[in-house]
Amino acid sequence: MHSYRRDLDMLRDRRFTLLLAARTISVLGSSFAPVALAFGILALPGATATTLSVVLAAEALPTVAFMLVGGVIADRLPRHRVMMAGETINAGAFFCLAAMLLTGWTPLPALVAAAAISGIAIAILFPALTGIIPDVVPADRLQTANALLGLGANISRVAGLVLGGATVVLLGGGWALVVSGAMFAVAAVLVAALRLTPAQRSASERHSVLADLRDGWREFISRQWLWVVVAQFSVLVMAVQAAHGVLGPLMAKEHLGGAAAWSAILAGEAIGMIGGVFVALRLRPRRPILVATLLTPPTALPYLLLGLGAPLWMIIIGAVVMGVCFDIFGVLWSTTMQREIPADSLSRVSSYDALGSLMFGPIGLLLAGPLAILTGPKPALLGCAAIVVLASLAALLSPEVRRLRAPAPAEGDGVASH
Template identity: 55%
Template sequence: MSSPRSDLLRDRPFALLLTARTLSMLALAFAPVALAFGVLDLPGASATTLSTVLAAESIALVLFTLVGGVVADRYPREQVLRAAEWANAVLHIVIGALLLSGHAPVWGLVTLTFLAGTAGALVWPAMTGIVPQVVPAHSLQDGNALIGIGGNTARVAGLVAGGIVVVAIGGGWALIAAGVIFAVAGLCVGRLRLTRPPQDDVPGPGMLRELRVGWSEFRSRTWLWVCVLQFSAFVMVWQAAHLVLGPVVAKTALGGPGAWSTILTVESCGLILGGLVAMRWRPAYPVRAVVLLSFLGAPPYLLLGLHAPLVAIAVASFFLGFAFEMLSIFWQTTMQREIPAESLSRVSSYDALGSLALGPLGIILAGPAADAVGAQRVLLVCAAVMLVASVSSLSVPSIRSLRARPDVQSLPPAPDSPADLGPAITLPQ
């Protein structure tokens, strides 16, 4: 008898979704090291320069995430994902070409990363909403875990290859390679066709009305918005530490891009193990587990701030990856089970908006703060904020008490369910 996971892997729509997501993660893995050190290698660049470039992408994500949620609930999600993949392909190739020219104006990089953030704002809501369209209800956690494992395995390969390319010939070529991979992912998405439910032949509600419905679903669940507040603070300092301060410390104290690539690669190995464990562990209180796992976010940045050796930082980063992949899977699965399917992408967009809202502030402040008082001291503050945010969230009763819905029994899917349409159905970040 075949297992539910092997059945998923043989299902054509899920295989397309998994392939596209894996390719996207491979492309994205090239970007952090390539862009960070590509910018820092520009004439006259500083930590503030890097903050400015990265903040543009984060600001775009915040500005357009709600729009992405409405778009993903209104239009076929596979088409939304395909458009985002191809936009990322073009933008990464252009950024790489600019860095290779050696004359990349900061305003040009800011514009391009802002556009990349706009494309990214479409991805998360669409991806969260499309998984339940492809995966049977009783296999949601397995489906999320398999997608995570595929993506994180690609992430490890991409970080290793990206680090080698950056050290050998610079970040520009790594970004161009990422663009090509995004284009292939877009082709995979283009082959996915999902059956949409019948639509009434009347105009749908306006965007503001749709946003109000999504907001009502979001704010009615205390466990949801409290965790989003926690991760708003969490992401603010994580983006500062992971995108700006970490590379700065790696360049000045750990030996450069090779060291930072090592840290990111080890972290990604933890992500893979976290995905494997999440396929087995079904916590009875999933949101409580999410918050408890978030405590493992602080140690890597605490160690970076304390001038710890590379090995210690890498070990802490492994456990960060291990914890964050599990909490991400538990969180997505809980949302997919608790939120009505017709508003899932909009609620997910509020989740993403709230979580990312303070990210630009963290990135903008990180560079000047590092230039003023030193990156290590700022990293210690980042670690402290993470711990305080996790403790505060855990004190809320509904977070500790929300029980997991029991899995739907493994019955054969109904004839019109997505899982049964595999051969007839002529997939992302």
């Protein structure tokens, strides 16, 4: 219990508390989006699974395309200002999407444009978020900080999914998107209160953008454990995007009762992620990347159960398992990156991480709709589960994935494992 109290002492730090509040509220807003977008678009006259695929891909493609630019920006400028810009742009995009759904003026090009703006905002925001944590907390508290940020985010996911599902059912997807936009705006105000000086970025500002990208690439490619797991996730995320973005909601609509059922599955995943936080706070594996990679095959469980036509309660349990595994993976992965990669290039390296991990996601989204029409959602979901497992097992062939060791934890700072 003493160790958990020591973890919570971080909440006395003003800058970390501001970052935690901003991230928690931002995730609360984004948790409304999956249900609101999926069922709001599927409810449009003449909309099909392919329509949903196109809109979601329109968000995912700019995220991939602008991710490297976002990394360079976040290594050059104070990261709190970059995050503020990303949250503000995202708020504007979601207000536009909400206005279209509420007024009934929903031409596909306009929906695609608003979704694309949101994708650009994510590309700006993500590398800054990864890089800002070592700017705010000391090196020996990185895993605790990542876990606490995860705890706030996961609580928000549970609350947002439950409230978002209820809002969609009672009022429609448009109002849920209004809430999302408001939350992003509040997050922008909170993160604006952080103070990171421009001097912290001065070394990066002396280089050209191309030189910055080359330096970031050298840092990225020199670490086998890093690029192997990123390659794993490029395939895994393709399957997850297809299943989570299109196939899962389609199965819920056709066989499980609609938005409420899909919200329950997503809430189960978020509850699992909350449980994973408490494990991640105490777990200090000596081989963090090996442990993290071993946790990825079980994340296929909800897709397997959906594809087999399992009852809703069983799928929710599978989603809980997925959430636990993904959360522990995320904390171990972020902490290892923050320890192993120099701070002045961390955002650029994280942008290569995100670019590689997300680059096939739009393909999964674009293929999911036509595949669901061609084969039905159940076989497609079983295929997604198989892809997740095979990609995860392939990553374990890397010697560095299996052998990379973390520094020994300080006394009382968690439980070490081999």
